[in-house]
Amino acid sequence: MPDIQGKHVLVTGGAGFIGSHLCDALLEKGAGKVVCVDNFFLGKMENIEDALKSDRFQLYRDDARNFGVMQAVMEKEDIEVVFNLATIALNYSFFNPLDAYMVNVSLANTLMELMKSGAFKTLIHTSSSEAYGTAKYSPMDENHPIDPTTPYAAGKAAADLMIQSFMKVLDIDAAIVRPFNNYGPRQNAEGPLAGIIPATAIRIKDGGRPIVNGDGEQTRDFLYVKDTVWGLIMAYEQEASRGQVINLGSGKDISMNSLLRGICDYMGYTGEWEHREERTSDVKKLCADIRKARRLLGFEPQMTYEDGIIETLDWYKGVL
Numbered sequence: 102m103p104d105i106q107g108k109h110v111l112v113t114g115g116a117g118f119i120g121s122h123l124c125d126a127l128l129e130k131g132a133g134k135v136v137c138v139d140n141f142f143l144g145k146m147e148n149i150e151d152a153l154k155s156d157r158f159q160l161y162r163d164d165a166r167n168f169g170v171m172q173a174v175m176e177k178e179d180i181e182v183v184f185n186l187a188t189i190a191l192n193y194s195f196f197n198p199l200d201a202y203m204v205n206v207s208l209a210n211t212l213m214e215l216m217k218s219g220a221f222k223t224l225i226h227t228s229s230s231e232a233y234g235t236a237k238y239s240p241m242d243e244n245h246p247i248d249p250t251t252p253y254a255a256g257k258a259a260a261d262l263m264i265q266s267f268m269k270v271l272d273i274d275a276a277i278v279r280p281f282n283n284y285g286p287r288q289n290a291e292g293p294l295a296g297i298i299p300a301t302a303i304r305i306k307d308g309g310r311p312i313v314n315g316d317g318e319q320t321r322d323f324l325y326v327k328d329t330v331w332g333l334i335m336a337y338e339q340e341a342s343r344g345q346v347i348n349l350g351s352g353k354d355i356s357m358n359s360l361l362r363g364i365c366d367y368m369g370y371t372g373e374w375e376h377r378e379e380r381t382s383d384v385k386k387l388c389a390d391i392r393k394a395r396r397l398l399g400f401e402p403q404m405t406y407e408d409g410i411i412e413t414l415d416w417y418k419g420v421l
């Protein structure tokens with residue numbers, strides 16, 4: 102069983118929300134080197150403040166799509182394992198659909214070419230539950246049909262297919278992990294690409310109103326970010342993951358109305374909500390079947406939603 106301890110690991114998108122928590126966890130677990138490649142499209146230096154204090158952490162402000170750059174970094178840092186987390190958030194699909202799609206495909210393309218050339222040994226690739234589209238049955242297992250409703254999700258699905266096909270023809274050492282919605286400290290809180298939880302917390306704090314699209318009955322499965330990070334590391338350490346697609350979620354879904362009500366209650370907001378038109382591309386229902394993660398990885402979410410949302414909102418109250 103491979104152990105992350107002592108390994109030289111590269112994280113694409115390591116200055117982002119999930120990636121920065123992953124870098125921290127890898128350092129804590131004794132990885133020999135943690136190399137972050139992030140072009141800071143949405144990454145933030147404050148996310149990696151703690152990691153930067155370690156002499157086992159190295160930051161490259163670069164584009165992970167660039168084969169030459171990545172090849173040079175991998176050679177210099179003697180990389181064995183890559184966690185691919187770089188992306189541009191789903192909402193980018195509404196502003197620049199082609200780029201939202203292409204970034205996911207190009208990242209996978211570059212990593213597959215690098216693997217083929219022997220630049221590193223193992224890839225843990227981060228896909229997304231959005232690749233499934235709206236639930237045709239629930240909870241959704243990994244055999245659920247792929248039916249993306251946004252270019253972001255189509256890019257994720259295409260990247261998964263590319264990696265799966267490379268796994269078949271080249272016998273490469275890789276696993277695909279499909280997280281459902283994540284929440285926790287450090288999620289992007291600003292602008293049109295902000296996550297729903299931080300965006301709502303900020304609106305309320307700034308005297309604005311929570312925004313709900315459509316009837317608010319669309320559901321998502323929220324997993325605390327540190328549980329996702331644990332699942333990603335387990336996906337490396339448990340070789341049963343290789344060649345597989347594995348969901349990571351809580352196994353329970355919650356409607357946007359319940360989510361917003363909870364945030365309002367905790368923040369003492371009793372005013373009106375702003376109701377906006379339903380976005381036709383919005384997935385209606387997402388709920389993970391996590392039996393495969395339990396079986397192959399020994400994965401079990403540690404944080405309850407009730408505790409996690411309080412910890413998250415307290416964190417946002419502190420930093421915003």
Ligand SMILES: NC(=O)c1ccc[n+]([C@@H]2O[C@H](COP(=O)([O-])OP(=O)(O)OC[C@H]3O[C@@H](n4cnc5c(N)ncnc54)[C@H](O)[C@@H]3O)[C@@H](O)[C@H]2O)c1
Pocket residue numbers: 113114115116117118119120138139140141142143144145163164165166185186187188189190204227228229230279280281282283284288289
């Ligand atoms: N947040 C969620 O709810 C969620 C759910 C399912 C899957 N995921 C997946 O998890 C991964 C991490 O998501 P996140 O929420 O942390 O996103 P994020 O936007 O916070 O982080 C992505 C990081 O990638 C960087 N980046 C973008 N393009 C890059 C490029 N070409 N080269 C180098 N860096 C680049 C950004 O600057 C950012 O720091 C993504 O692959 C995402 O699709 C996230």
